[in-house]
Amino acid sequence: MLKVDDLKDLAAQSALDLVEDGMKLGLGTGSTAARFVDALGRRVASGLKVLCVPTSEATRTQAERLAIPLTTLDETPELDLTVDGADEIDEQLRMIKGGGGALLREKIVATASARMVVIADDSKLVATLGNFPLPVEVVRFGLLATVRLIKALAAQAGCEGEVNLRAAQGDAPFITDQGNLIVDCIFGSIREPEVLAFALKRVPGVVEHGLFLGLADLAIVAGSGGVKALRPPGA
Structure with a gap:
């Protein structure tokens, strides 16, 4: 095998x-x-x-x-x-x-x-996206406010769960090649990916999301x- x-x-x-x-x-x-x-x-x-x-x-x-x-x-x-x-x-x-x-x-x-x-x-x-945590790239400024809005708008799109800041080694956050942060959204199931994608784009602190x-x-x-x-x- x-x-x-x-x-x-x-x-x-x-x-x-x-x-x-x-x-x-x-x-x-x-x-x-x-x-x-x-x-x-x-x-x-x-x-x-x-x-x-x-x-x-x-x-x-x-x-x-x-x-x-x-x-x-x-x-x-x-x-x-x-x-x-x-x-x-x-x-x-x-x-x-x-x-x-x-x-x-x-x-x-x-x-x-x-x-x-x-x-x-x-x-x-x-069969359905979402078991893998959805990465969302965000700017550093106003991180907690951004996470709060991500949760609220995701819930309106039918997705609820933890939104966690991705960590690197030790206690340091993971930094992207563009110098941004990533939060991983543990939704479990994303029944309407297009609806969630539209919702995430409404968050000013979101640079991009991992729904392709x-x-x-x-x-x-x-x-x-x-x-x-x-x-x-x-x-």
Whole structure:
């Protein structure tokens, strides 16, 4: 029986088949995305020509180590393809992302891409989003007031639960690459992701949330039965 790491590798390798010479790529963040970056690095070493935008400083460091050519969205504002992972994926390819703390840059890069492909092992597939805590990136100023409003508006959207400041090592809070904080919302179930997403955007202290809705064009999911390509309804 294949281990989870093996399934991640399978999904990453399958996504690599979508990469063509000369493409401009967005490189995701997280354990599965890192496997795609490793595989891409091997192809680049063999002569593949690509230009890539990383979604985090961690991914940037990995790509530089592999000699993958990098650019920025300011220099290259339109990308052909972004390959990234997900923390949860439902049957409509709505996702929760941000477990690695890079949700803001991930969403910016995905939106700048003609296509977004998500790679995952089949444990990420869910009937309803929300069992994985929803990350929300917030500014430092007025944190308690922001958390209070997040709770109130989330409740109006049908979601209630704890909203906890994400911690790093020791007692220090986790700091994103943009210098912001993350609160993780433990809702358990998000029945109407679009309603919650709209509610969270109404909170002035919220920079971005980890609901990725209508962004994924394809999900490549590896399981014990092989690799499946999933598309949103009507695609």
